[in-house]
Amino acid sequence: MTDAPDLETMGYIIAATCLEPKSRRVIRPHVRPNRTVHRQxxxxxxxxxxxxxxxxMGPLAKFILRRIRKNRHVTGAGSYLMGDEHKQVYVVAEGSSTGMVFVNRHESxxxxxxxxxxxxxxxxVEQLIGDMQEHFRMVAATEVQA
Structure with a gap:
């Protein structure tokens, strides 16, 4: 009786036979990501x-400014600063497909x-902190009225 190779060894043999012509590297499915656009x-x-x-609030404001600067550098567009009723702060890049849906949904x-x-x-930094303070004061006032 001949010894049949196990499936794990066969997988390596099959992968080793699929070499890219220029680089001579093994093509593995997990190495090549799906290159289609994923819309979320x-x-x-x-x-x-x-x-x-x-x-x-200085460190938070500096972090927000870094994110806005990064969005400006990468996309050439601005950013929206948003804050919800739980005082969570969001920075959304202007023009992004997912971000603009979020901005339109939560205009308040x-x-x-x-x-x-x-x-x-x-x-x-002080101006940004002042804008956030004013926004969250208005949000608190509307919650009290409701």
């Missing part, structure tokens, strides 16, 4: 941080639009 229109965005009036969460226009000037 209804994906829930992740908050960038939480606003806390009692704490130091809109704090401001930054980094847009020809110059794309960014606000100072």
């Amino acid at each position: 229109i209804d994906r829930k965005p992740q908050p960038i941080g939480q606003f806390n009036e009692e704490g130091d 969460w809109h704090i401001g639009r930054y980094g847009a226009g020809i110059r794309g000037a960014l606000p100072m």
